[in-house]
Amino acid sequence: MAGRPRISSLSGLLGLVLLLIGSWIGLVVAPPERHMGDVARILYVHVPCAWNSLLAYTIAFGFAIASLWTRRARWDHLTVGAVEIGLVLNGLLLVQGMLFARPTWGIWWTWGDVRLVFSFLLFLLFAGVLALRAMVDDPARRGAWTAIATIVAFVDVPLVYFCVRWWRTLHQMQSTPETMSAGIKLPMRINAFAILFLACWFIARRAELERRRQEVDEAPEPARIPVAGRRVET
Amino acid sequence: MKGSASPPRPHRGRAGEALSTDARRGERSGGLLREIAAVLAKDLLLEWRSRARLLATILFGIVALALFSFAAGADAEVLHRGSAGFLVLALLLSSTLALGESFRVEQEDAAIEGLLLLPIDPHALFYGKALGNTLFLSLLGPVLAGTAVVFYAVDAGPLALLKLVGLWVLAAAGLSAPGTLYAAMTSRARSQDVLLPLVHYPLVVPVLLGAVKSIDLILNGDPMGQLGSWAALLAAFALVYWSLGGVLFPLAVEE
Amino acid sequence: MQPEGVIIGGWNYVIAAYAVTAVVLAAYAWSVRSRLSKLQSRNRQPVREPGEPTNG
Numbered sequence: 001m002a003g004r005p006r007i008s009s010l011s012g013l014l015g016l017v018l019l020l021i022g023s024w025i026g027l028v029v030a031p032p033e034r035h036m037g038d039v040a041r042i043l044y045v046h047v048p049c050a051w052n053s054l055l056a057y058t059i060a061f062g063f064a065i066a067s068l069w070t071r072r073a074r075w076d077h078l079t080v081g082a083v084e085i086g087l088v089l090n091g092l093l094l095v096q097g098m099l100f101a102r103p104t105w106g107i108w109w110t111w112g113d114v115r116l117v118f119s120f121l122l123f124l125l126f127a128g129v130l131a132l133r134a135m136v137d138d139p140a141r142r143g144a145w146t147a148i149a150t151i152v153a154f155v156d157v158p159l160v161y162f163c164v165r166w167w168r169t170l171h172q173m174q175s176t177p178e179t180m181s182a183g184i185k186l187p188m189r190i191n192a193f194a195i196l197f198l199a200c201w202f203i204a205r206r207a208e209l210e211r212r213r214q215e216v217d218e219a220p221e222p223a224r225i226p227v228a229g230r231r232v233e234t
Numbered sequence: 235m236k237g238s239a240s241p242p243r244p245h246r247g248r249a250g251e252a253l254s255t256d257a258r259r260g261e262r263s264g265g266l267l268r269e270i271a272a273v274l275a276k277d278l279l280l281e282w283r284s285r286a287r288l289l290a291t292i293l294f295g296i297v298a299l300a301l302f303s304f305a306a307g308a309d310a311e312v313l314h315r316g317s318a319g320f321l322v323l324a325l326l327l328s329s330t331l332a333l334g335e336s337f338r339v340e341q342e343d344a345a346i347e348g349l350l351l352l353p354i355d356p357h358a359l360f361y362g363k364a365l366g367n368t369l370f371l372s373l374l375g376p377v378l379a380g381t382a383v384v385f386y387a388v389d390a391g392p393l394a395l396l397k398l399v400g401l402w403v404l405a406a407a408g409l410s411a412p413g414t415l416y417a418a419m420t421s422r423a424r425s426q427d428v429l430l431p432l433v434h435y436p437l438v439v440p441v442l443l444g445a446v447k448s449i450d451l452i453l454n455g456d457p458m459g460q461l462g463s464w465a466a467l468l469a470a471f472a473l474v475y476w477s478l479g480g481v482l483f484p485l486a487v488e489e
Numbered sequence: 490m491q492p493e494g495v496i497i498g499g500w501n502y503v504i505a506a507y508a509v510t511a512v513v514l515a516a517y518a519w520s521v522r523s524r525l526s527k528l529q530s531r532n533r534q535p536v537r538e539p540g541e542p543t544n545g
Contacts, residue, residue: 012518027507037497039496039499039502042502042503045507088513088517091513095509096509099506100502103498103499121436124436132419132433135424135429136419136423141422144488145486148415148485151482152437155475159440159467159471159474160439162440166460202517202518202521208525209528
């Protein structure tokens with residue numbers, strides 16, 4: 001436990017440095033993309049956000065199962081951290097996607113693009129998890145319900161993906177690294193690891209915040225039931 | 235650690251007499267099915283005793299259908315083309331009311347605490363409730379469809395009607411399973427009325443899309459033969475959440 | 490949509506995207522850290538006397 005903040009700080013620092021390097025390569029060193037020109041530089045940060053957002057949700061799913069299984073508060077706190085950073089990256093992903101769509105397709109939003117609609121639905125899905133959590137006061141209940149909602153939401157991810165995919169496949173932008181030249185993959189990969197390390201830092205810090213908050217919430221409780229001037233051990 | 239943090243629950247409420255005797259009988263015969271039937275019977279009895287609320291939910295669906303017509307304009311062609319979407323949206327909106335109500339009645343007098351104290355499998359509680367909700371939402375179908383026939387000039391032959399019924403029941407089952415699970419939680423949270431649709435709607439988007447698409451295909455023709463895959467999606471969704479709900483519900487309601 | 494052509498310019502969108510990313514990540518980091526340090530300083534305050542009434 002004592003070593004964790006240091007590891008997470010290291011991870012955060014590493015992520016920050018990598019993000020700066022990756023973004024510098026993406027913005028300055030890398031040549032403009034063949035078809036999309038300079039606008040493609042958005043993808044160097046957009047695609048890593050997408051990968052890590054999905055990864056964060058997946059990790060949250062694992063934490064949620066651990067939380068339900070062990071009933072340890074620690075897993076609950078980690079679940080919140082993972083869901084929240086997943087949501088932050090998901091939100092970023094949507095804004096970056098819109099900023100990419102405008103110059104390339106001429107529109108901010110299209111219901112025809114599978115990934116756009118899919119990520120938007122994911123955002124709503126997992127925002128609901130945190131909304132539910134915020135409305136529950138009892139810590140045990142809050143932990144169990146957060147885990148349940150996370151599992152329920154995560155199981156929906158493939159179903160949502162397929163239904164959106166079948167619903168409409170107007171234009172599928174070729175935006176995966178496989179279709180790009182090798183030089184373009186580098187900043188994307190660096191940024192992917194950068195955001196991964198940053199996400200680890202965020203999850204650790206957010207979990208610690210949740211732990212301390214719960215400590216503070218529970219702290220006044222023993223002082224409330226004094227019996228003959230002595231604290232009653234519960 | 236977490237267990238000690240939860241304050242003691244003050245209420246140990248009463249439970250429906252019909253249920254307690256039925257449940258004890260179910261215990262003796264050891265059948266989960268019997269317990270599910272008991273919960274279902276209890277819910278149906280409750281619904282029947284409060285017919286006014288039942289009627290209000292149905293009326294709400296009709297009101298929603300009427301409102302969609304106003305929103306879409308008086309163009310008969312547009313209304314006809316959107317009829318599948320309107321129907322499913324009306325179902326979805328009504329489901330929010332129905333699901334919320336199905337647990338609100340349990341919250342009154344802390345009846346749910348009593349239910350949980352009974353020697354009854356919490357799985358039975360979930361499946362009974364979810365079945366009750368599915369049944370109610372399915373029965374909403376004829377009413378809403380009848381309204382749609384009048385409002386949107388929907389027309390369907392006997393075979394199409396049969397398919398419609400099947401899909402409607404699938405959609406109702408898909409909405410009910412996660413809805414029952416979530417309603418069990420949100421009914422005991424703050425701002426429950428906002429919370430239930432907030433968590434439920436994004437989750438059931440596959441049901442919404444699947445139902446709209448397949449009903450549309452039935453009503454307006456299916457040249458590509460896509461109906462099967464949409465129906466499969468609906469069935470898969472229902473299957474996944476009926477199983478998952480059964481696993482997670484006991485964890486959601488335990489103290 | 491434009492198989493042959495190349496999109497010219499669009500740097501303002503690129504800069505906007507990177508700026509939004511940086512600002513959001515920084516704001517989130519700051520919010521987590523500040524909430525954490527607030528809680529930490531609260532925890533470090535002297536522990537209340539056992540019998541002292543609280544208004545928590």
